[in-house]
Amino acid sequence: LSDDHKSEIQEQLSGFSERFDALLLKIKDTRFQIRSVENPEGIFDLPLNGRMLLIVRDIMQTGLSFDDFLRMTYLLFWGTLEPSLAEARRIISEELKSEISDLFDDLKLDVRELAEHDPAFPMASANITDASVDVQRSIDAASAWFVKPEGQQAVHNFTLNQSLEIAVASALKSHRAFKPEIDLKVSGNVNLQAPDLLLVTDAIFIALDNVKTHCGIKRDVKVSIRCDVDERENVLRLLVGNSVSPSTRNGTSEGKLEQIRAHIAAGNIGKRARKEGGSGFLKLAAALRHSPGGELQFGFLSDHEFQLSVKLKPTEFTVAVIQAR
């Protein structure tokens, strides 16, 4: 290699280092932050709002001891934080890993252009590939930092009946003036952990919120809630159906629903989920994205009926079980 080419390679390596550092800094400074006005792209969010307090209150009414209550608040804390942790793991192991791998590939290409015919090039290129693989393995290790600590994984379970009762009671308390006729039927012998309970309460809250806001009926609104479990597939199915005024189903409402379905299908739900402010379906889709096997469907069954369908795989029980009394 000529001295000029050696200098150019040195510059390539320096440029690579700068881009590598800049990429890490950008992700750290914009994404790995607590979400706030200053950091709107921040992924860490802990929505401990009034509705969460209502859920905690209803959980307490299942007859917990004070120790159980403390344990439960820890579990709810981690359950509420889990979507942020899952997003952190996804950013690290998908976005960051891909971008870093591309940086290494670009570097190999740049060095190849200058030194392809140098006898040392094949080993230099192999060493760059080795470094890329090593960094990707380190990234995998960093992703594991965002798994909740073992000590907090102690399990408190809720029966399906308790879960649905808590979800319906806390949702109705958030809508005091709203008194639909609710027909609740639950079947299935499965217990839910805190993160799944939060998903179910979210689904019921969003479903009832939509019924109240969009059904077009002032009185005697009928809501049917069915929850069962496909034990063979370990899938929890939640169906919320409600009566609607015939005028509710029209081109505008169908168009909006189709638009929301398109956003969900395209995975375009992160930022929109926080901004949508309409149906809440994008928020629910965003939460279900972190649940293996999570699935969301919604739409008019007829001019008189709307239905929301949620499927999720309840978290496997792997740690000591403490039954709710």
Next chain:
Amino acid sequence: MYILLVEDEDPKRRHIATFISEIAPTAVLQVARSVRSALDRFEDGVPDVVLLDMSLPTFDVGGNEGGGRPQGFGGLELMRNMELEGIECPVVVITGYDAFTKLGGQMNLDALNAQLSEAHPKIFKALFHYNSAYGDWQEKVRSILIDLGVISENPAG
């Protein structure tokens, strides 16, 4: 059509899988991340083609576990095992390396290509260099899959 992609590096695997889904949208693409998991896949059926990385760990890496450091020639081990077990299906090697270290020396891709052709004449079909920054490998993979009859020239096929 059934294509088995054996690749442990996530971004490279995603690039190749995306490309395969574009040129062979109806093919069933299975993925294995290690030598052992690839061998397990053969129990489900023999693929029409194996797209194989050369540097692979012995076992899958899961959670915080290690799957073993990638072996320089994990791909070679898989081909040896395929022949030992009488699995005959075409293998196309796609590697991100320009050269490999062997017995303290180095082996470039031409030498590796020659070695694989000689050692595994029945199953080894081609070796391509992969770099996400350019698309040479895509055209080469597409071309060999057409030659092998795995896909047709019509992308919809």
